[in-house]
Amino acid sequence: MSEVDNRLRSFFDEPVGLAFIQAVRQTVEMYFGERPIMTRPVITKDLQVGYDVAGVINFTSLDVEGSMVIAFRREFILKIYAHMLGESATDITPEVEDCVGELTNTIYGLAKAPLVDQGYRFPMGLPQVLRQVNKEFEASKCLELPFRFDSDKELSLVLVVKKLVKQAQSA
Amino acid sequence: MFDPNTRFLVVDDFKTMRTIVKKTLSGLGYTQIDEAEDGKVAHAMVQKALSDGKPYGCVVSDWNMPNTTGLEFLKLVRASDPTKGLPFILVTAENEQSQVIEAVKAGVSNYLVKPFTPADFQKKLEVAWAKHFKAQAA
Numbered sequence: 001m002s003e004v005d006n007r008l009r010s011f012f013d014e015p016v017g018l019a020f021i022q023a024v025r026q027t028v029e030m031y032f033g034e035r036p037i038m039t040r041p042v043i044t045k046d047l048q049v050g051y052d053v054a055g056v057i058n059f060t061s062l063d064v065e066g067s068m069v070i071a072f073r074r075e076f077i078l079k080i081y082a083h084m085l086g087e088s089a090t091d092i093t094p095e096v097e098d099c100v101g102e103l104t105n106t107i108y109g110l111a112k113a114p115l116v117d118q119g120y121r122f123p124m125g126l127p128q129v130l131r132q133v134n135k136e137f138e139a140s141k142c143l144e145l146p147f148r149f150d151s152d153k154e155l156s157l158v159l160v161v162k163k164l165v166k167q168a169q170s171a
Numbered sequence: 172m173f174d175p176n177t178r179f180l181v182v183d184d185f186k187t188m189r190t191i192v193k194k195t196l197s198g199l200g201y202t203q204i205d206e207a208e209d210g211k212v213a214h215a216m217v218q219k220a221l222s223d224g225k226p227y228g229c230v231v232s233d234w235n236m237p238n239t240t241g242l243e244f245l246k247l248v249r250a251s252d253p254t255k256g257l258p259f260i261l262v263t264a265e266n267e268q269s270q271v272i273e274a275v276k277a278g279v280s281n282y283l284v285k286p287f288t289p290a291d292f293q294k295k296l297e298v299a300w301a302k303h304f305k306a307q308a309a
Contacts, residue, residue, distance in 0.1 A: 030286035085190055095186065102185040105235065106285045109264025116267040124235050124265065126184075 013164060015118055017143075020068065023110035024147060024157050027103060031084045036147035036155065044142050051156065052132065053077055053092050055104025057125035063165040064122055066141075068111075069158035070104045076154035097129045104129075107157075119167040173258075173300050177228035178203040178220065182213040182244065183262070184236040188285075192231055192262070195289045199296070209236045210244030221253055229299065231283075234263035234270070242277060249278040258299045262287075 021038060029035040051071035058067045072080075074092060081099045082088045089096050104127040112122040141161040148154050179196055181204060183189045189206045196204050205227075207213035213232065220226050230248065234241040241261050248254045261274050264285040274282055280299035283292060 027286050030288070085187065086194070098185055099187040102187040105185065106264045109235070109266075109285065113265055113267040113270075116269070126235070126237060 013120075013166065016115060016120065016161075016164065017159070019111040019115050020107070020157055020159060021145060023107045024070070024145075024155075026110060027107050028080070028147070028155070031103070032080050033083060034149060036149055039146045039148055041146075042144040044144075053097065053100050054130050055100045055127045056130060057104060057108045057127050059108075059122055059125050061121045061123045063163070063167060064120060064161075065163040066159065066161040068104075068108050069156075069160070070100070070107055071156045071158060072100065073154050076149075092131065097131075100129050101127045120164070121167060172297055173201070173229060175200050176203065177201060178205070178225065180204075180213060180216060180220075180227045180230045180232075181206045182208075182210060182230065182232035182236070182241065184208050184233065188233060188262070192292075195292050196231075198289055199293060210239030210241060210247070212238075214239065214244055214247050217248060217254055217257070226254075227257065229258040229260070229296075231260045231262060234261050234274075235265060242274060245274070245277050245279060256303060258303050260295055260299050 025035055052074035054069050054071035056067055056069050059065070077092065077096060077100060078089055080103070081096050084099060085095075087095075108125055108127070115122055141159075141164075143159045143161075145157040145159070147156065179201055181189050181192045181196070183192070183206075186208075189208075193204050193206065205216060207216055210232065213230070217227055217230070230244075232241040232244055239247075241263070245259050245261065248257055248259060255278075258280045259278070260281045260283055261279050262283045262285060263270070266282070266284045271282060280302050281295045283295045
């Protein structure tokens, strides 16, 4: 995880962090046409996430427990919505919220696939969409990874991990 | 490739993805496109279309949906004689090996991984068509 602060190594297994970062990049690039740039990550035990709208997937299995949050500033999600669907919106409508849900679903699914193949038992998850996100996540390990295009922190990937155990791979 | 008059059924719990799939199909020249928000509703639509004498020619379904998932819907379609040969494409971001194997065992015609381009989608459609109809067309 050379592009991320080395401190992250002590917080997350490297493949887990990379899988989620890559999933954000791939999804946003495909639907927005540009690859977002990741800025400085924030590690904390209690993270305040202040955004206009976010998709959340809570994952719980015998081996993993936590949440993945994809949080957006209003202006940026409206740009993505217009790019994805060819329709403009001037506010966060139910259609825009649906778009947030789909993006969250795609990012989680893309990150999950290689991790499951490596022995991390991430379960399927259905996203919830939150408005006016100002939620405090309490966890033993919590990481905010902001991404930007032109201006700072247009979207963030937030990973909240309470439990993360990798299963040994069978031969 | 599928005839331009083919009836498509697009199934996804997110309207956003239904719209993207429908627009992609429209861009490929298809005009008869219905949509459903989960596998349960979609299965009822498949049955009704059959009884109305206007069966669907291809299903494009999300995997991860509430109520009846795409995989459960596929199994229902394959379990019924009149629909067991219906081309069925599963769309998902969750493409781990175990899932792909499960889908193939259930009889999926092809598997489309999100996010996708229109070109990706067209290739999957061509392969699904060939799987079901190439021998007949030859």
